[in-house]
Amino acid sequence: MRTRALWGAAAGALWLALPVLGVDDYYLHLLVMTGIFFLLAAGMNLLLAAGQLNLGHTAFFGIGAYASGLLGIHYGLSPLWTLPAGACIAGVAGWLLGMLTLKLRGAYFVLVTIGFAEVIRLVATNWTDLTQGPMGLAGVPPFNLATERFTLTSKRDYYYLITVLAGATLWTTARLLTSRIGRALRAVKENEALAESSGISAYRYTMLAMVTACVLAGTAGGFYAHYITFLSPELFGFQNTVTMAVMVVAGGQGTVLGPAVGALVFTFVPELLRMAAFYRMLLYGAILLLVVMFMPQGLVFYLRRFGASPAPTPVGPARDGAAFEAGAGVGESPAGSALSVAHITVRFGGLAAVDDLSLELGRGEILALIGPNGAGKSTAFNVITGFQSADAGRVRFGAADITGEPPYRIAERGLVRMFQRTSIFPESSALDNVLTACHRLARTGLAGVLCMSRANRFEERGQIERVRDILAFVGLGHKESELARMLSCGEQRLLGLAIALAPAPSVLLLDEPAAGLNAVETVRLMGLIEGIRGHGLSVLLVEHDMKLVMGLCDRVVVLNYGIKIAEGTPAEIQRHPEVIRAYLGTGDVVARP
């Protein structure tokens, strides 16, 4: 940690000293361009952290450039005002595009953003009254500090100005990526459903990344406009975005320094290739291909190998089954049932997967929902947690009606589920998995995160303590620094349980928690669920393991073909004739539908 800070300070000092050391104007220009591309790549990297590649990013660069340039030309305003205005306009454009496209994923998002940039390029080419079209817009005023007397003239002035902007960008993206916001973004990329069920709104956080990225691009554009003083629709060209994407990926996507390294390398490489004359672009393409094929993790990853590997975090004593701070749901009255489901019906085509199901979960109760395969248990879970909309019926959580709310809002209220199939954030450490899911408990806002306020640091430390407690409780205390995907199947189930406990729910929904566990692990799981109840939580679970159901639960609800056929204590259910018929069939020759 110490050496890294020293290296950083040395690099910063060298950067600041370069113009004084008599570096040629040509190289200063390239460094200024590096700075501009860093702003662009850093923004793109932020959105890519959430798994969304914006291949129309250059549109926002162009929008910021034209907005700032045109305001300067037509209204004679100082770039000191028009540059932020251009950045805001780019941000608003990003917000509008985000509203349209952030529901899209993967390749759809990529292709639609390319299309957006192309439309904007055509507008800039064809709206000649405004932009002078393909001729380009000349006469953009150079940058000045509010009055023309203080106009920036030399390359050195612009070098220091972009250094300030790039420094601010580095700080902002570093804070965002290393805080709970960065964890939320990575969670959306790694496992969106689990992120939502941990109280993270995928839409809200991808939008935050998108708007931040577009404001940065607009700032870069405004700077470019007043630095070069000439604009053309080429700014919107696809090639520009490709350059940015290459910088991000070749530098190291998802890392703080990756875009900076990428911007530096891929601003200078094409210049060095000028020696190759006609073969320049051919060679450039070949270098791109080789870098992408053989260094897909980015240069930063390989640079880091030279540095010392981080010291392993000391592992505390094993405290399996230790207590943890459970917390409680927000804004609920202590009276009444914890969760009540009234007459919910879900139809898939003509088939009613859940038919008029009602159930009540008392406070501190463990209730099982059982039934043969296809009885509608998981569908009922999906309705309760907002992953599936019901055709009829209401779901109440404490006093609040939560019918139709999105999953992240339901989780924010303190109703959290665990999935039937093992669901974790595979590329993060066990500790980070659980820390990510603590999202809803954070109280410091965006400003606190950005300024790295004391409250924020204090909160972060407190959360890590709590996460360690939870990991110890489920018996994974000794595995906190391992990558989640490296854990064994049983450990991943336990990690899933820890993730579900992280948002401090008051009601926990477990979908087949014992699936894939052996007999010993199942017994341990029963102890854990009992312990969870001991922390004041109510538990609703779906399970096929009858030993677990009958040995643990206070009451049991039985579903068959979407209809509730029985409800009662385990002993009553075991004797119930309808239940026996549903599970074992009857002696009738004609099978029931």
Place this chain on the structure above:
Amino acid sequence: MLAELVQHVVNGLILGGGYALMGIGLTLIFGIMRVVNFAHGELFMLGAFFLYTLFSLWGLNFFAASLLAVAGVALVGAIVERLILRRLRDQPIEIPMLAMVALSVIIQNAAILIWDPSPKSIRHPFSPVPLTLGPIHVVAIRVFAGAVAVALIVGAHLFIQKTRLGRAMRATFQDTDMARLSGVDVDRIYMFTFAFGAALAGASGALLGAVFWVYPAMGDLAALKSFAVVIMGGLGNFLGAIVGGLLLGVAESLGAGYISSGYKDAIGFVLIILLLLWRPQGLFGKRGLAR
């Protein structure tokens, strides 16, 4: 008035046939391999240049040259799959995407070095006198291009639905692991799919290259159009690519005729944005397929 409208629609359908061919190739490659082929435009361009070289420079018969050109592009596709994409199969989606972008830079600049950047025309053996049907006039080469496009689309459809290889492709599309367990040689299917998609792009390039001009950057716009086509139709959807292609061709033709030729190339993307407001998964796409 009406005659003019019909004329625009006919022109649009012929153009749309070319777009549909491009789109089918792109959508098959994405559907089966999860690769967004950013070099699709360059494969299109290679189809046109191979035809130009074989026919205009070396003097082969036009039809034989066309066939050989398409076969040549298919070969390029197979090599690209073997040497590049096969190594990147386990990477996240943006890695093969960027590799294909890099490949497109390489192919386009190689084409500039080999054939120089000036536009060339192919002196095809069809009469320049337009065929006339009532008030509508279409030159023979366009009729030929339209007919070949239709034949290729139908052929591709029959191939995928009726043959053993086509069935293996569909199986791989639905579930790669299951297909492999059932004895499908998935490596071969991937290679074949990419070559097949490349051949369709090459055929489209040869046809439209014979109608319009041939130049190294001709693939840029064509690639953008085919992206629009597959988003409209839903990524991975065969029928969607056909309908999307024809729709885009007609919309552009009408837009250029009645609105503004400067914004002709934006029409596809404006259509997409309108479509997304209504159906985010494309015309025929299923929810969740985009992942």
